[in-house]
Amino acid sequence: MVFNSLEFFIFLSVVFIVYWFFLKKTTKGQNIFLILASYFFYGWWDWRFLSLIFLSTVVDYFIGLRIFHSDKNSSRKLWLWGSVIFNVGLLGFFKYFNFFVDSWIEACQLLGYNIQSTFTLRILLPVGISFYTFQTMSYSFDIYYKRLEPTKDFLGFAAFVSFFPQLVAGPIERASNLLSQILNRRSFSYDQCVQGLKLILWGLFKKMVIADSLAPIVDDIFANYSTYPASSLILGVTLFSFQVYGDFSGYSDIAIGTAKLFGIELMSNFKFPNFSRNVAEYWQRWHISLSTWFRHYVYIPLGGSRVSKLKSVRNIIIIFLVSGFWHGANWTFIFWGAFHALAFIPVFLMGRNTIYKHSVVGENSVFPSFIEIGQVLLTFAIITFSRIFFRSESITDAFNFIKGIFNNFSYEQYMHPMGYRMIDYYILLAIFVLYEYRIRKDERSPFKFKSRYVRFFVYTVVILAMLLFYDSGFDRSFIYFQF
Template identity: 85%
Template sequence: MVFNSLEFFVFLPIVFIVYWFFLKRTVKGQNLFLLLASYFFYGWWDWRFLSLIFLSTVVDYLIGLKIHANEEKHKRKLWLWCSVVFNVGLLGFFKYFNFFIDSWIDACHLIGYDIKSTWTLRVLLPVGISFYTFQTMSYSFDIYYKRLKPTKDFLGFAAFVSFFPQLVAGPIERASNLLSQILTKRTFNYEQCVAGLKLILWGLFKKVVVADGIAPIVDDIFSNYGNYPASTLVLGVTLFSFQVYGDFSGYSDIAIGTAKLFGIELMSNFKFPNFSRNVAEYWQRWHVSLSTWFRHYVYIPLGGSRVSKVKSVRNICIIFLVSGFWHGANWTFIFWGAFHALAFIPVFLMGRNTIYKNSVVGEHSIFPSLVEIGQVLLTFSIVTFSRIFFRSESITDAFNFIERIVSNFYYAPYYHPLGYRMVDYYILIFLFVIYEYIIRKDERSPFKFKSRVVRFIIYSIVIMAMLLFYDSSIDRSFIYFQF
């Protein structure tokens, strides 16, 4: 089941009504219902993979208790490794089995051996497995580092693992935030629900209008890049930057807004990354839950920036390569991660990786300075270039795409085969960027205007745009479902 489907708009009100009107007196009743609703939500896609979520839940619940029960460090570490091996093994089999087999066959071909694989399996990737395995693993890590005590409430823990708003594409929550809320009594809050509905509306706009609206254009350009000049290829990857941002941040907004309807606050996952002034700031604003996960559970345990510069650079390379590999079993993602590491390292060595941590572009003025505009455009260009690797089907396609930009560097107007009026999309992106700049200081309040008239006008525009751009022929699944 996906957020932008008719099924979800039937499912959500039913769950909301039962949750608040029939189960508001008991936490356990609410948690049991959330668990059943979450399993139904996930099972709508493929009920067979519910066993994986349940197995992951049981394993990390028991391992958490075992880690806490042992004071001897080597035993605690042994149980932690059980969690890591189980979750990474589960993820590795379903997500990377064929990748490793195919890479082995290719490597053998390079040295003259022709191997026909009998080991390749057509493994179906369970939606959300990269997200919920990381979420349960973080629970074991936090208990090991004594940041958290394990819960003995299996029902509450199971609801934490499978909480349907963020189950399939995040945010990747830590138990200290989400589990603690699930284990405590929730009370209905009208203002919180209204704020949630506003986020849902804004998330749907970003998905339906921005992401799905420009998807056919991006698909055409990347599928036929050999037939287009450099200007069209640059247009395609630029539009893809907005597509993937609208798609994924739209999902996160809907997830956060939906959680609010049930009295639960999820962490912010996107903080207007398109206005970042360097690559380090970009990673403080893009997919925040994943970047903080890698920082807490990979980068810092490796020594972080407390070690020598050489080791710190090594640690940066590791987390970006692992991040790339997390995104998918394709060399394109490895190159994408490596590219971001190379872009991040100079910022780190110059000591500018944290200077924008607590500020936004145009912090003290209506308009950004010329320097800030230059920084934002440069950062956006670097990030957008990296997305050639992210979007291409293969590493060969990615380099051919880049080679064609360099070798066919001339301008020609782009005309979509189905006759889309490109000026409509240029205006859409321009207005979208302007509006996001206006609301850039608060990612959780997209319609925070004092005037009711202004709010009504914006609501009307957003809803009309969704009706205008909605296309039932487009694949409505979210991009990050594949990860």
């Protein structure tokens, strides 16, 4: 069941009515119902993998209690390692088993040993496993570092792990934010629901109009990159930048908006990363829940920036390589992570990694300065280039794609694979960028206008655009479901 499907909105309507009209006086009843609804939502894909969510819930619930009640630090650390080994082991088996086996076989073949690929298994990747395993692990980490006391409410914890709006693609929530809301009484708020519906509408627009309309073009160019000139390859990876942003941030907006319908506030996951002025700012604005997870649970425990410059650089390389590997069992993602590390390190060494943390481009003016425009374009170009590795099927494809850009530098007007006019897409993206620039200071208020007539006009345009651009791929899956 995907957010951009009729089945989801039927499901959401039923859950909303039961949650508020029949269970509004009982928090426990709401939590039990959320668990049932969330398991039904996840089981829509494959009910067999519900056992993994339940197992992860049980293991980290009891490990959290054991960590908290252990008197000896050695025992606390042992239980923490139990959580890490279980969750990483679960993730590693389903996501990386064949990758490690294939890499080992290839390494042996390079050394002259001919080993047949008899150890690989036909393993299905459970949707969202990268997200909920990290979420339950963070609970154990927070208890170990004494940032949080464990809950004795197993049902509340189960609702925290399986909460369906953010179950399969985040945001990756910490217990200090989401669990505390689930354990406490929620009350219906008309304003909160309206805000949620606005975010859902904006998320659907980004998914259906931006991401899904660009997908056929991106798929065509990357699948046939050897036949296209440099101009088309540059166009393909540039459009992919907008596609993956519209797809993933659209999912996050829908997730955050859906949670609001149930009286729950999720953390922001995207803050207009396309307007970043350097790579460090980009990572403060892109997939925030994952970047903060790595900062809190990997970078800082390694010493963060409190150690020598050399060790700090080592720590940066580690988190980017791990982040790349988190995205998928392919060397392309590891190269992607390494590229970002190399792009981030100069910014860090110059001490410019936090200078834009509390500001936005064009902070005190209507238009950005020429320097800011240059910074944004340069950062966008660096990030877009890295996505060649992210999108390519293999390292060979990625380097051949890059080779095509530099060795076949010629211009040829690209023709849409379905025959549509490309100028319409360019106009659409230009309007989208300008609109996002207007709302860049508040990612949770996409339709903030003083005049209700202007709001109604924008709502109308957004809905008409969704009707105009969608096709039989209306329920096209989200990109990050594969992670």
